[in-house]
Amino acid sequence: MTKPLVAIRSVSKHFGEFQALKRVSLDVWPGEVMCLIGASGSGKTTLLRCVNQLTAIDSGGIWLDGELLGVREQGGRLHRLTEREIGRQRLKTGMVFQRFNLFPHKTALENITEGPVQVQGRKLDEVRTEAIELLRRVGLAAKAESYPAQLSGGQQQRVAIARALAMKPMLMLFDEPTSALDPELVGEVLAVMKELAQSGMTMMVVTHELGFAREVADRVVYMDQGAIVESGQASDVLGAPREARTKAFLSAVI
Amino acid sequence: MKAAPTVAEGFPDLSGMRLAREPHWFRWLGAALIILVLAAIARAFAGGQIEWSYVGRFLTAKVILEGIVNTMVMAVLAMALGIVLGVVAAIMRLSPNPVLRSVAAGYTWLFRGTPLILQLLLWFNLALVFPTIGIPGLWTARAVDVMTPFLAALLGLGINQGAYTSEVMRAGMLSVDIGQYEAAQAIGMGRLRALWRIILPQAMRVVIPPIGNEFIGLVKATSLASVIQYPEVLHNAENIYYANSRVIELLIVAGFWYLLVVSILTPLQMLLERRFARGTMRLAR
Numbered sequence: 001m002t003k004p005l006v007a008i009r010s011v012s013k014h015f016g017e018f019q020a021l022k023r024v025s026l027d028v029w030p031g032e033v034m035c036l037i038g039a040s041g042s043g044k045t046t047l048l049r050c051v052n053q054l055t056a057i058d059s060g061g062i063w064l065d066g067e068l069l070g071v072r073e074q075g076g077r078l079h080r081l082t083e084r085e086i087g088r089q090r091l092k093t094g095m096v097f098q099r100f101n102l103f104p105h106k107t108a109l110e111n112i113t114e115g116p117v118q119v120q121g122r123k124l125d126e127v128r129t130e131a132i133e134l135l136r137r138v139g140l141a142a143k144a145e146s147y148p149a150q151l152s153g154g155q156q157q158r159v160a161i162a163r164a165l166a167m168k169p170m171l172m173l174f175d176e177p178t179s180a181l182d183p184e185l186v187g188e189v190l191a192v193m194k195e196l197a198q199s200g201m202t203m204m205v206v207t208h209e210l211g212f213a214r215e216v217a218d219r220v221v222y223m224d225q226g227a228i229v230e231s232g233q234a235s236d237v238l239g240a241p242r243e244a245r246t247k248a249f250l251s252a253v254i
Numbered sequence: 255m256k257a258a259p260t261v262a263e264g265f266p267d268l269s270g271m272r273l274a275r276e277p278h279w280f281r282w283l284g285a286a287l288i289i290l291v292l293a294a295i296a297r298a299f300a301g302g303q304i305e306w307s308y309v310g311r312f313l314t315a316k317v318i319l320e321g322i323v324n325t326m327v328m329a330v331l332a333m334a335l336g337i338v339l340g341v342v343a344a345i346m347r348l349s350p351n352p353v354l355r356s357v358a359a360g361y362t363w364l365f366r367g368t369p370l371i372l373q374l375l376l377w378f379n380l381a382l383v384f385p386t387i388g389i390p391g392l393w394t395a396r397a398v399d400v401m402t403p404f405l406a407a408l409l410g411l412g413i414n415q416g417a418y419t420s421e422v423m424r425a426g427m428l429s430v431d432i433g434q435y436e437a438a439q440a441i442g443m444g445r446l447r448a449l450w451r452i453i454l455p456q457a458m459r460v461v462i463p464p465i466g467n468e469f470i471g472l473v474k475a476t477s478l479a480s481v482i483q484y485p486e487v488l489h490n491a492e493n494i495y496y497a498n499s500r501v502i503e504l505l506i507v508a509g510f511w512y513l514l515v516v517s518i519l520t521p522l523q524m525l526l527e528r529r530f531a532r533g534t535m536r537l538a539r
Contacts, residue, residue: 054436083444091442101437105455105532115441118451147532167441 003066005030005171005202006051011060013046013226020046022226023060028171028204033197035213035234036206038223039249044206047223048173051204052095053086064092065170091119094164098176100156102148108135108159109144112166120167127166134162138192154185158192165196172196174205210253214238222246308503312494313510321487322511328407328486329473335412336472337465340419345449347424358420365417371478374410377401378482407479415472422464426457458530466523470516477508487511 004027013021021043028034036044049055051062053070062069069089071078081089102111112131116122135141138158148156157177164172174193178186190212197203197216207213213220213234220237222230222245230243241247312318339361346358365373380387381397388394430453438448480489491504 052440054439087439087442087444090440093440095437095440097433097437097440099431099433101431101433103434103437103452103456105530114451115443118447119442163441 002030004028004063005032005065006204007063008047008051009061009063011047011050011062012058013043013050013055014058020226021050021057024226024228025060026221026228026231028202030202031200032218033201033203033216034205034219034221035217036204036221036223037208037210037213037249038229041225042223043226044221044223045175046226048175048204048206051171052093052173053090054095064089087119091167092170094167094169094172096157096160096164096172096174096177098179100148100153100160100180102156102160102163104148107145107147108140108151108162111148111159112163115163115167131162131166134165135159137165137195138162139188152185153181154188157181157189161189161192161196170202172201172203174203174207176206176208178207178209208253210238210250222249224249304502304506305500306503308498308500309506309510312491312500312504312507315494317490317494318487318507318511321485321490321508322515324484325473325476325486325488325511326515328404328411328476328479328484329469331408332411332415332476333469333472335408336415336419336468339413339416340421340423341454343416343420344423344427345446347420348427362417362420365414370410370414370475371481373414374406374478374482377410378403378406380406403479403482403484406482407476407484410482411472411475411479415468418468419465422461422468423457425464426461427453429460430456455530459527462523462527462530466519466526470519473515473519474512 006026006028008024008026010023010025011021012019012023024043024047026047036047038044046055050057051064051069056070061071067089070086071080073079102108103114106114109128109131112134113124113127116127116130117124132141132144135144138161140155140158140162143151143155143159148159151159161172161177177193178189181189186209190209193203193205193212194216205213205217215234217234219231220234221228222237222241222243224245230237230241230246237246238250241250343358343361346354347362349355349358378401380401384397386394387397387400427449434452434456435448438452443451476484476486477488479486480492483489488508491508495501495504
């Protein structure tokens with residue numbers, strides 16, 4: 001029996017008065033592509049950010065690859081990990097942001113080599129070779145020397161995916177990767193993500209692209225008001241939802 | 255109903271016509287008035303009691319040239335010290351650690367809150383407080399020997415400049431999108447490395463114009479160091495007019511050199527801005 005790559009247990013998160021996550025529990029299995037859907041404010045992005053520790057959880061626990069994230073249990077109490085240890089844990093995940101967040105003062109190639117060279121301390125020569133290969137994989141081999149401002153939104157997002165992959169993560173997190181794109185640019189990013197899914201990468205994808213979810217996701221999770229309402233195979237959740245709230249959401253977005 | 259025609263009749267074709275030149279009467283009038291006023295001022299000075307031959311003679315006098323070199327040396331070193339202190343203080347100010355935050359805020363409060371000339375006098379007279387200074391057991395010296403006009407001016411100007419620069423740097427760092435910091439974290443960077451590699455280079459673009467402003471201010475503020483005997487250009491000009499009483503002539507000489515230096519700095523700042531604008535213009539490179 002394999003173990004889940006990500007195990008989320010009773011995770012809660014407040015932002016002031018607002019409770020963004022209400023005792024959420026969820027597993028992600030190795031090689032699985034999971035799509036998180038739901039209205040804005042439903043907690044799906046917060047959940048994703050908690051897995052990458054960009055947001056610290058209030059209570060509960062998240063295990064990645066068998067390792068408890070952010071804290072260490074000792075003598076019946078939880079002790080916060082140091083920034084360095086959290087940084088090391090983050091290396092197991094790659095994050096793709098809604099607004100791309102490429103480094104504007106660096107070329108596409110430099111964006112990709114920055115992490116492996118600066119954080120992992122690897123040699124620039126070998127990293128550069130890998131980075132060029134990654135750019136080829138996302139279809140941007142010709143744009144290595146371009147600055148982000150010279151690229152379209154879709155191209156920037158594909159560079160951002162390559163940047164995350166350069167760290168050789170075991171889990172890729174996508175936070176609404178196509179929401180900031182012009183409609184005609186969505187397809188090229190989804191195509192890269194689909195190729196990535198087929199290569200066996202474990203992925204958690206927060207998305208409004210139900211077509212993508214239906215086609216690529218192994219599992220679709222519908223969230224509302226900080227809790228998981230329904231989860232299951234894409235064809236079931238999207239095609240024959242059981243919960244009234246899921247039905248209402250789906251009929252509103254389609 | 256019949257579909258409306260794409261282009262209706264009755265509107266003349268204007269595509270061949272050019273815009274007429276506007277007369278701009280008030281601009282001409284304003285320019286004429288300003289020229290009149292300037293001419294009146296020039297005439298007043300020409301007839302005033304200024305011996306222009308003295309201005310010409312002392313403009314390139316050795317003491318004056320040494321003075322302007324000392325002015326520039328002090329301005330550059332004090333700015334370098336100010337930028338180092340300013341960056342450190344700004345990073346401390348944005349730290350999650352409340353101790354570091356308070357220390358940085360206290361530094362800014364203290365050195366921004368007292369006049370620069372007072373700080374210069376305090377540094378210069380440090381020997382009154384600590385007759386000897388040093389590291390116990392290793393090295394000691396008489397404070398009057400250590401605290402030369404040069405060192406007192408450097409500490410006074412540099413530390414004061416750091417207090418102002420820290421606010422400029424902090425504003426620059428706050429102007430960088432939070433997503434940049436998150437993206438740096440997401441590829442495993444720690445706080446300091448993210449600041450150094452990702453945030454500060456982007457902040458530079460924003461801070462260079464105000465830093466250029468600060469530097470021009472500092473070039474002129476070095477003249478305050480004349481009160482503690484640092485031989486910068488104004489100090490040297492004063493020494494000459496104490497001897498020959500040509501006060502206005504030598505003040506004009508000093509003023510000429512300040513203007514010249516500041517005029518050279520402006521295009522230098524533009525070059526620096528272009529360097530840090532990498533990637534921000536579509537047609538960059």
